[in-house]
Amino acid sequence: MKVSAEVRAFESRLGHRFTRPELLSRALTHPSIATETRPSNQRMEFLGDRVLNLVMAEALYTADRYADEGQLAPRYNVLVRKETCADVARDIDLGAVLRLGRSEMMTGGRRKQALLGDAMEAVIAALYLDAGLDIAREIILRLWGERIDTAEARARDAKTALQEWAQGRGMAPPRYVETGRSGPDHAPVFTISARLDNGAEASASANSKRQAEQAAAADLLARLESST
Structure with a gap:
């Protein structure tokens, strides 16, 4: 060829x-x-x-x-x-x-x-x-x-990036909802769902609510960008 x-x-x-x-x-x-x-x-x-x-x-x-x-x-x-x-x-x-x-x-x-x-x-x-x-x-x-x-540093900004994505399209800021909690009291695992007004959502689990929110935001942002 x-x-x-x-x-x-x-x-x-x-x-x-x-x-x-x-x-x-x-x-x-x-x-x-x-x-x-x-x-x-x-x-x-x-x-x-x-x-x-x-x-x-x-x-x-x-x-x-x-x-x-x-x-x-x-x-x-x-x-x-x-x-x-x-x-x-x-x-x-x-x-x-x-x-x-x-x-x-x-x-x-x-x-x-x-x-x-x-x-x-x-x-x-x-x-x-x-x-x-x-x-x-x-x-x-x-x-x-x-x-x-x-x-790691870039992942910490996932919530900000998702909010900017939503605002840029005239949507309300993302909502973060705790949908589950497991594990012992001294080492809980939180499951958080990141949700947008258009029905898009993604969930993630971590040892702190903050980490779970960041992971869910990063996952949702990745899905949104892959579909555009």
């Missing part, structure tokens, strides 16, 4: 030369230009999302062996959310090599957050299929870089 100079330059920015360039070609093909003989990147997006989830969960689990699930969950959500994937895509100028239909190109598709995030996940799938998990993990960790180290 002939590879353009632009795609070769992208491979250099990515840090991997594909032995099966057709995988990268498919990862860069948006549904707006797909045909029966030129499938879109949607299936690869599905796979890449799962590869990214595993790599980030493993990285956080290894980096902080004392953190419990309630502490790790919001950090994880910050790292795998669509916004973060789009930021990484911008770092390597993925938008420059996307294959888009005319309508998407006319409306600035190469800069759209959701589109870039989806394409980044598809590229991760291409890496995994072309070179295996070890190489994919190495490249993902390099591309995400300091975002992993700062995930």
Whole structure:
């Protein structure tokens, strides 16, 4: 398969030369230009999302062996959310090599957050299929870089970020409702639901109400951004 100079330059920015360039070609093909003989990147997006989830969960689990699930969950959500994937895509100028239909190109598709995030996940799938998990993990960790180290600090702002998301769309601030409590009195586990006026909600559990609220906010924000 002939590879353009632009795609070769992208491979250099990515840090991997594909032995099966057709995988990268498919990862860069948006549904707006797909045909029966030129499938879109949607299936690869599905796979890449799962590869990214595993790599980030493993990285956080290894980096902080004392953190419990309630502490790790919001950090994880910050790292795998669509916004973060789009930021990484911008770092390597993925938008420059996307294959888009005319309508998407006319409306600035190469800069759209959701589109870039989806394409980044598809590229991760291409890496995994072309070179295996070890190489994919190495490249993902390099591309995400300091975002992993700062995930805890960024996760602390999940409630603020969710409130800004809601206000930006004319909604009331999120509500946080305690829906469960378990464990002994000296080590309770709280379950909190973060809810928006549009019916969207997400729940999380942690050893403090504050941690559970942050985790629920991060989870809900990640879901909202992945659906846009």
